[in-house]
Amino acid sequence: MxxxxxxxxxxxxxxxxxxxxxxxxxxxxxxxxxxxxxxxxxxxxxxxxxxxxxxxxxxxxxxxxxxxxxxxxPVDMLVFCPKCGSSTFRLRLKCPNCGSLNVTRNTLFSHVTCGYIGVLEEAPRDSKGRIFCPKCKQELLKEGQDWVKIGVNWRCRDCGTTFAYPKPLLECVACGAKADENTLVYRQVYRYKVDKKIASDLYAQTFSKRVGEVLAAYGWTVTPASEIKGVSGIPKNATLLAERKGEKMLVYNIFPREGNVEEARREVLNALGAALDGAFNHLILGVKTPTQVAKMPENVSSIEGGTLEEVINKLRDKLTKEKH
Ligand SMILES: [Zn+2]
Ligand SMILES: [Zn+2]
Ligand SMILES: [Zn+2]
Structure with a gap:
């Protein structure tokens, strides 16, 4: 248990x-x-x-x-291996009567020029692949003009049956399992649309969690800014309040929500604006968002990176440096 x-x-x-x-x-x-x-x-x-x-x-x-x-x-229907789930197969064809793989296709054709009717696969061909009429010995030139296809059927060389369609036999390239139309798995393949709002909300949670963990490891007590009530001077757009030995620092986790870089940039400017009253220290963390401005206020520091991982690593480096 x-x-x-x-x-x-x-x-x-x-x-x-x-x-x-x-x-x-x-x-x-x-x-x-x-x-x-x-x-x-x-x-x-x-x-x-x-x-x-x-x-x-x-x-x-x-x-x-x-x-x-x-x-x-749903975007497609595909065949999957019943044993391993792969969808890459070698296709073979078998006789619907006896199951033999020894089946041949017979394409009936007519040579318009001379009126001959016969099986295309049995007509003589030379080393270059040119096909000749068995009756008048002329080359078959252009389908639909000097010769035409009349129809196709299949024949089993083992049992002699003639049939319109052979049965498929699929051999899985990955595991070698064999499947036919009775045993193969035939099912929908889906694409998945990303709900960008939900993705951004979950990303923001991860962002806060990771940043909070790093700050905590360096002795900071971290509270989500949204949970702080009655502490005056906390700007609405701050993400976390970090406290250590009476020191207060506001942290802004910024990334392009739903891909909106302009909006992220605006959040940076808002954070800088909030820093102007000078009451706290401010730390701006930007993923895929430029955080630097020409004249950075003294109570503001910023870290930016292409990924959350990069920002977290830089934050750790910064805190380690400050410790020494
Ligand atoms: Zn397989
Ligand atoms: Zn057969
Ligand atoms: Zn001919």
């Missing part, structure tokens, strides 16, 4: 971490949608995120859909 609880707790933690990685990937690349071909294509970044956190791709997608982060819509 104990170990089972621990295991499920661990898997919940993995799911939460994978979701955070996915959100980071979606927001930092400003993606509108993702295509996920289940169990196929190891270069798929979403699959790589699931694998990195030790959970199944389906679980990560289900969780993302449940939270409204991803919205599925």
């Amino acid at each position: 104990q170990s089972r609880d621990t295991a499920s707790l661990e898997s919940l933690r993995n799911i939460a971490q994978a979701l955070r990685s996915l959100v980071t990937y979606l927001v930092e690349n400003n993606l509108d949608e993702v295509e996920i071909n289940p169990k196929n294509g190891s270069q798929n970044p979403v699959r790589a995120i699931a694998e990195k956190h030790g959970i199944a791709l389906d679980v990560l997608i289900d969780e993302s859909v449940k939270r409204g982060l991803l919205k599925p819509y």
Whole structure:
């Protein structure tokens, strides 16, 4: 019982971490949608995120859909291997009567020039692939002009049956399993639209969590600015209030919400504006957002980077330096 609880707790933690990685990937690349071909294509970044956190791709997608982060819509129908789920096959054709693979196609044609009717596959051809009429020995030049196709049928060389369509036999390239139309898996493939608002909200949470963890590691007590009531002088647009030995610092986590860089830039200017009264120290953290201005106020410092990871690392470096 104990170990089972621990295991499920661990898997919940993995799911939460994978979701955070996915959100980071979606927001930092400003993606509108993702295509996920289940169990196929190891270069798929979403699959790589699931694998990195030790959970199944389906679980990560289900969780993302449940939270409204991803919205599925069908784009295609594809055949999948019933054994391993791959969708890459070698196709063979078999006789619908006896199952033999020894089947041939017979294309009936007519040589308009001389009136001959026969099987195209049996007509003589030379080393260059040119085909000749068995009756008048002239080359068949242009389909639809000097010769025409009349129809196609198939014949089994083993049992002699003639039929209109052979049956498919699929051999999975990945695992070698064989499947036919009765056993193959045929199903919808979805693309997933990213809900950018939800993605940005989740990203903001991760941003705060990561920054809060780093600050806490350096002795700061961190409170979300939204939870602070009755402390005057806290600007509305601050994200976190960090306190250490009576020192107060307002932290602004800024990134392009829903891909809007202009708006992020405006948030930086607002933060700088809020810093002007000089009551607190201010720290502006910008992911994919320029934070520097020509004349930085003395009570403001800023860190910027292309990814949250980069900003977190720079923040850690800065705090380490200040310690010494
Ligand atoms: Zn397979
Ligand atoms: Zn047959
Ligand atoms: Zn002819």
